[in-house]
Amino acid sequence: MKTTTRSGRMCLVTGGAVIDVERASAGRFPADPLAVFERWTEFTDWAAGVRTGPPAPEGPAEAPVPEPRQVFAIGLNYRDHAAEAGLTLPESPPTFTKFMTSITGPDTELTLPSEFVDWEAELVVVIGRRADRVSAQDAWDHVAGLTVGQDYSERVVQGAGPVPQFSLGKSFPGFSPTGPVLVTVDEFDDPDDLAVECLINGESVQKSRTSAMVFPVPELIARLSAVCPLLPGDLIFTGTPAGVGHARTPRRYLRPGDDVVTRVEGIGQLHQTCVAG
The missing domain is CATH 3.90.850.10 (Fumarylacetoacetase-like, C-terminal domain)
Structure with missing residues (x-):
């Protein structure tokens, strides 16, 4: 599995698509990447079944963790x-x-x-x-x-x-x-x-x-x-x-x-x- 961040939002990279996690999960997971890492096991279980979904915002890839605590x-x-x-x-x-x-x-x-x-x-x-x-x-x-x-x-x-x-x-x-x-x-x-x-x-x-x-x-x-x-x-x-x-x-x-x-x-x-x- 691959993830990235665009416009400060966690995104899932699958095939040739970059999917907005918050929208694809109907709000189950937030846009904030750090908040998703706090629920990483739950998130990876969900993401394993995702193949398509709402596209990520336009724009360049950002740091996968834009604001790490340490x-x-x-x-x-x-x-x-x-x-x-x-x-x-x-x-x-x-x-x-x-x-x-x-x-x-x-x-x-x-x-x-x-x-x-x-x-x-x-x-x-x-x-x-x-x-x-x-x-x-x-x-x-x-x-x-x-x-x-x-x-x-x-x-x-x-x-x-x-x-x-x-x-x-x-x-x-x-x-x-x-x-x-x-x-x-x-x-x-x-x-x-x-x-x-x-x-x-x-x-x-x-x-x-x-x-x-x-x-x-x-x-x-x-x-x-x-x-x-x-x-x-x-x-x-x-x-x-x-x-x-x-x-x-x-x-x-x-x-x-x-x-x-x-x-x-x-x-x-x-x-x-x-x-x-």
């Missing part, structure tokens, strides 16, 4: 990325947040606040059931689905001392695009092994598979939920593979006019056009 992001979760950063593999997932106002849809203009904006292609997990001290064995049962994400990063703000400001450096407006759809876990042959790629102006700058993660999705959910409950609609940016601009010699950052495409196998792609701030 956004978790993981650093150094690919071995090759830790190596290019010159850091040892972590013993526990380095965790920060991307503030909610940075969330945006899949096809946008990215306003560059400086000359030091970097890219980080990521698989994003969307929580579908409250997860509180969940085991890794049971973790996938708490996932609504997967989507594509970019963890854009302003490296000067991120690295400003005396302690790094990861959350601020990664939360400028438009720095957290997600989409174009959410895909439920049952749609994948192996949700732990998906291709991830980032292209800039057609050049592949990052390419890996999620099976290369240091902490796979179930382990992330187990470790995060051991500290704080994960709520329906919460996002987990699961980390990026090698190939970021900050680790290159010479360093490379995004420039006005750059075209960034981020892909995850079985889900789709994001597209940002960079413009001057």
